[in-house]
Amino acid sequence: MQKYIVKRLLQLIPILLAITFLSFAMMRIAGSDAVEQKMENTGAVVSQEVVDAAREELGLDKPFLTQYFVWLGNLLRGDMGTSYISNKRVFSTFVSKLPATLLLAVTSILLTVVISIPLGILAAVKQNRFTDYLIRIASFLGNSMPNFFVALLLMYLFAIRLNVFPVIAEGTGLKSVAMPSLTLAIAMSAKYLRQIRATILDELSKDYVAGARARGVKFSVIMRKSVLKASLVTIITLLTLSVGSLLGGTAIVESIFMWDGVGKMAVDAISMRDYPIIQAYVMWMAIIYVVVNLITDLSYRFLDPRIRLGGMEL
Numbered sequence: 001m002q003k004y005i006v007k008r009l010l011q012l013i014p015i016l017l018a019i020t021f022l023s024f025a026m027m028r029i030a031g032s033d034a035v036e037q038k039m040e041n042t043g044a045v046v047s048q049e050v051v052d053a054a055r056e057e058l059g060l061d062k063p064f065l066t067q068y069f070v071w072l073g074n075l076l077r078g079d080m081g082t083s084y085i086s087n088k089r090v091f092s093t094f095v096s097k098l099p100a101t102l103l104l105a106v107t108s109i110l111l112t113v114v115i116s117i118p119l120g121i122l123a124a125v126k127q128n129r130f131t132d133y134l135i136r137i138a139s140f141l142g143n144s145m146p147n148f149f150v151a152l153l154l155m156y157l158f159a160i161r162l163n164v165f166p167v168i169a170e171g172t173g174l175k176s177v178a179m180p181s182l183t184l185a186i187a188m189s190a191k192y193l194r195q196i197r198a199t200i201l202d203e204l205s206k207d208y209v210a211g212a213r214a215r216g217v218k219f220s221v222i223m224r225k226s227v228l229k230a231s232l233v234t235i236i237t238l239l240t241l242s243v244g245s246l247l248g249g250t251a252i253v254e255s256i257f258m259w260d261g262v263g264k265m266a267v268d269a270i271s272m273r274d275y276p277i278i279q280a281y282v283m284w285m286a287i288i289y290v291v292v293n294l295i296t297d298l299s300y301r302f303l304d305p306r307i308r309l310g311g312m313e314l
Contacts, residue, residue, distance in 0.1 A: 008297070012290045016283075020075075023282040024068050027275055058084060071279065081276035085269075090276045094262065094284070100172050101261035104184070104254070105246035107177050111185035112192065112242060117235065119189070120196025121223075127201060135193065142190025151183045151256045168258040180257045184246060192238045199234040203227045240296045243288075 055061045059070065074081060080090035123135040142150075158179060159167040169176035203209065204227060212222050251263030258264070262281065269277035 005294075005298070008294055012294070015290060016286055019286040020072065020279070020283065021068065024071065024279060025064070027273075027278060028064055028067070075283070080280050083269075083274055083277055085272050085274045085277075090280050093265070093277065094280050097260060097262045097265045100259060101250060101254070101263060103172055104177060104181055104250060104259060104261060105243065107181035108184040108188070108246050109239065109242055111181055112188045113239065115185060115189040116193040117196060120193035121200055121228075123193065123197040124200035124204065125223075135197075139190045139194050142186050143194075145187075147183055147187055147253055148256060150186055151179070151253055154179045154183055155256075169260070172260075176257075176259070180250075180253050180259050183253050183257075184250065188242055192242075195238060196231070196235060199231045200227060203230050236299055237296055240292050240299070243292055 052061070059067060062070070071081065078091075080094070082088065083090055083093060086093070119135050119139075123132045126132045145153075155167055158164045165175050165179050169180070208226065209222055212226065213219065250259075250261065251267050253259070254261045254263035255267045262284065265277065266281040268274075269281070
């Protein structure tokens with residue numbers, strides 16, 4: 001087990017390095033200069049000498065590879081740099097926004113579990129009946145609508161028409177987190193409940209279920225002790241992947257509801273070409289996804305004894 005973990009961690013190192021290099025390169029060839037963007041935001045008219053001096057101070061006058069290795073060396077020492085716009089330390093800025101994103105992610109995951117797992121199981125049990133068709137239609141509609149459209153619908157219904165929740169988030173209270181978390185949960189539940197339904201149906205079609213029912217075992221007992229247990233690998237995989245997408249991919253929803261999290265920070269940084277902030281966000285997303293995938297692989301060993309790690313048969 002330990003050898004497998006070490007092996008996977010060593011495999012992740014070149015992946016993370018490649019991600020940092022590619023993201024660093026794409027930002028530098030984006031066709032916009034951080035110093036010029038900053039000067040435009042201030043509205044001041046400055047000479048080219050002032051612009052050149054500012055670029056030299058930020059190290060943007062150096063060759064690309066020099067900039068990259070300087071940044072990478074600082075990162076390995078725990079220094080993410082300083083924001084070009086606010087002149088604040090990137091790490092402290094990032095940490096200050098992280099709790100809001102974690103709260104949004106946890107709330108969305110809980111809502112997704114409450115919505116997708118019961119509906120997926122119900123659709124499988126009621127296969128090809130009215131309930132199944134209704135759930136599948138709702139899943140299709142939810143999967144077809146992008147997050148920003150769902151956000152606008154919820155905003156119109158609950159904030160403008162019913163006046164239950166605020167249009168723009170006011171802090172990190174329950175009312176403020178309700179609509180952004182529900183927006184994310186609707187999209188994820190619509191996608192996952194169909195996969196849960198398919199997994200449950202696959203288990204219900206196996207011989208051990210027919211044998212148990214022939215012996216007079218109650219269907220509820222079969223579902224609880226056999227079918228659901230056998231389906232846990234798929235369900236856990238879906239939920240862990242959701243953690244990665246939520247922790248790193250909530251930028252649009254956070255921006256719509258003005259939720260002061262990591263995603264909104266990244267969108268603001270992109271619009272202002274604040275390279276250190278953008279690079280920190282890219283690293284955050286990369287680390288989240290590789291760690292979540294590693295945890296998912298390790299969880300298989302405990303959920304399904306048929307799965308063997310470390311290059312053995314899966």
